[in-house]
Amino acid sequence: GDSVTQMEGPVTLSEEAFLTINCTYTATGYPSLFWYVQYPGEGLQLLLKATKADDKGSNKGFEATYRKETTSFHLEKGSVQVSDSAVYFCALSATSGSRLTFGEGTQLTVNP
């Protein structure tokens, strides 16, 4: 079945540091890939997405590129801020109308 594997956390960085959170997936066909962010006590917010190979999703300084050859969708940000502290989830959807399959989540803490 479909699965998503994220790098183990938690991740602690200083403000303005570079961020990478690794995500790899296993799926048949051509899934869409997503990064969601969850702030304490809140639901999931869509951060970015990519729907086909070599697509780059970007939002709020975050980027991720859909790499089919390595089945990866790593999240990056060049300079993190304290306000980026949250849990980040990588997810995939195999088809329209199908469930999202999530990774375990990565807790990010950014210190001033």
Place this chain on the structure above:
Amino acid sequence: GAGVSQSPRYKVAKRGQDVALRCDPISGHVSLFWYQQALGQGPEFLTYFQNEAQLDKSGLPSDRFFAERPEGSVSTLKIQRTQQEDSAVYLCASSSRGQRTQYFGPGTRLLVL
């Protein structure tokens, strides 16, 4: 509002009680999903509706869990005879026809004592 709404936001139940969780999706979204998120874990799929039809309920953990969406808009997730292992955040998400992107509500945090 324009987003997905859920109520209640918090629910404390005694073991054995029945609970009902409500989800109001984004207007016009035909697809509605329920997920269960245990503490420190990623969300796990429970069930899926397209309009009023429940097309996939393979994620429901037991026959104590029941979901409905009778008019193709608001959905209710019902848990009968709650157990401590049912304690989790229950997330609802919706998406528009033909789209894979799902938009989530704030969740209902259920604590069973």
